[in-house]
Amino acid sequence: MPTRALALDLAAHPVKTDAMTTGTLTIDLNAIAANWSALNRMTASETGAVVKANAYGLGIERVAPVLAQAGARQFFVAVAEEGVALRRVLGSGPEINVFSGHMPGDADMIRSADLTPMINTVDQMIGHVEALPGHRFGLQLNTGMNRLGMDPAEWAALRDIALNQNPTMIISHLACADDPDHPMNAAQLEIFREMTAGINVPRSLSATGGTLLGPDYHFDLTRPGVGLYGGMPFVDAQPVVSLDLPVIQTRDVSAGSAVGYACGWVAPRPSQIATVSGGYADGLIRAMGNGATLTHKGRKVPVVGRVSMDLITVDVTHLEQVPEHLQLIGMHQSVDTVAEFAGTIGYEVLTALGSRYDRVYIT
Numbered sequence: 001m002p003t004r005a006l007a008l009d010l011a012a013h014p015v016k017t018d019a020m021t022t023g024t025l026t027i028d029l030n031a032i033a034a035n036w037s038a039l040n041r042m043t044a045s046e047t048g049a050v051v052k053a054n055a056y057g058l059g060i061e062r063v064a065p066v067l068a069q070a071g072a073r074q075f076f077v078a079v080a081e082e083g084v085a086l087r088r089v090l091g092s093g094p095e096i097n098v099f100s101g102h103m104p105g106d107a108d109m110i111r112s113a114d115l116t117p118m119i120n121t122v123d124q125m126i127g128h129v130e131a132l133p134g135h136r137f138g139l140q141l142n143t144g145m146n147r148l149g150m151d152p153a154e155w156a157a158l159r160d161i162a163l164n165q166n167p168t169m170i171i172s173h174l175a176c177a178d179d180p181d182h183p184m185n186a187a188q189l190e191i192f193r194e195m196t197a198g199i200n201v202p203r204s205l206s207a208t209g210g211t212l213l214g215p216d217y218h219f220d221l222t223r224p225g226v227g228l229y230g231g232m233p234f235v236d237a238q239p240v241v242s243l244d245l246p247v248i249q250t251r252d253v254s255a256g257s258a259v260g261y262a263c264g265w266v267a268p269r270p271s272q273i274a275t276v277s278g279g280y281a282d283g284l285i286r287a288m289g290n291g292a293t294l295t296h297k298g299r300k301v302p303v304v305g306r307v308s309m310d311l312i313t314v315d316v317t318h319l320e321q322v323p324e325h326l327q328l329i330g331m332h333q334s335v336d337t338v339a340e341f342a343g344t345i346g347y348e349v350l351t352a353l354g355s356r357y358d359r360v361y362i363t
């Protein structure tokens with residue numbers, strides 16, 4: 001509590017309140033629709049949409065209807081809970097497929113939200129037909145990634161029984177599709193062909209990376225995720241996200257002064273430092289260190305010192321005027337560029353985007 005005298009003083013000099021102090025995350029829904037259509041045009045097969053993890057952090061309530069409007073009819077989520085939320089958004093009609101399959105305790109959600117689990121094991125198959133006889137399901141096969149899906153031996157044992165129950169589709173997932181030259185791609189393609197030979201059920205092997213590998217990888221349905229949201233490896237994607245962070249304070253520091261926790265940066269010359277709203281609690285990954293930049297009208301503004309929970313500090317010495325906002329993600333720096341600052345991938349930058357931002361959707 002300020003003292004009475006200070007309170008009066010503050011009242012006489014009101015704090016400016018016309019600007020927001022949280023960053024502004026702008027999400028271009030038209031670009032997401034355009035990216036879906038561009039990926040769809042690359043194939044002769046159907047194009048689904050992967051919207052797990054809250055549509056890669058961008059907001060499933062706003063993103064999923066736009067993808068449905070663009071033409072997506074097959075949606076994919078990671079877990080049944082996400083499927084329930086997605087069904088509320090989409091209503092009946094589009095198919096909602098669950099990568100983790102049918103886990104114990106999922107039956108009510110799968111039934112009530114009309115979800116299609118991608119069955120991964122013999123146990124899941126048994127559990128599914130016992131709990132929800134006649135309910136739709138797909139099958140996931142392991143072709144070498146060794147993450148989800150049935151191994152060839154397990155599949156050989158289950159195959160005839162499973163096919164008798166009319167699965168909606170058979171899927172597998174590529175481990176190295178972001179690297180077109182990786183021999184794993186052709187190896188998994190071959191195994192997928194062998195495991196599904198002679199089966200008359202729609203097949204799906206490729207996410208964004210596999211879609212870009214060409215028609216051999218397309219089968220009946222592709223399942224792009226990150227490419228919809230403007231991320232690599234879809235180099236021709238329209239950018240979807242921009243992130244502008246307000247400058248809270250600026251100060252001049254003398255040569256030799258330290259900035260931030262652990263005195264992580266020491267000014268080599270007299271410098272002007274701006275403190276910007278946004279930190280690791282907002283998904284600005286702390287590992288992002290020296291070499292990371294924000295931008296102002298295309299000019300780079302170096303991050304100096306440690307990223308803290310709510311704030312980062314930047315060197316604005318070279319700017320004639322300190323703007324109200326600096327940009328982390330946008331026209332001049334992609335999600336993947338920012339990922340490189342932190343030694344990670346665009347997927348992680350997107351899904352880490354925090355809940356404190358003022359989210360603005362371009363429609």
Ligand SMILES: *Cc1c(COP(=O)(O)O)cnc(C)c1O
Pocket residue numbers: 050052099172173206207208209223224225226227
């Ligand atoms: C996440 C995921 C996708 C989408 O992958 P992107 O690389 O984001 O296009 C597709 N299929 C499966 C099984 C996944 O887990």
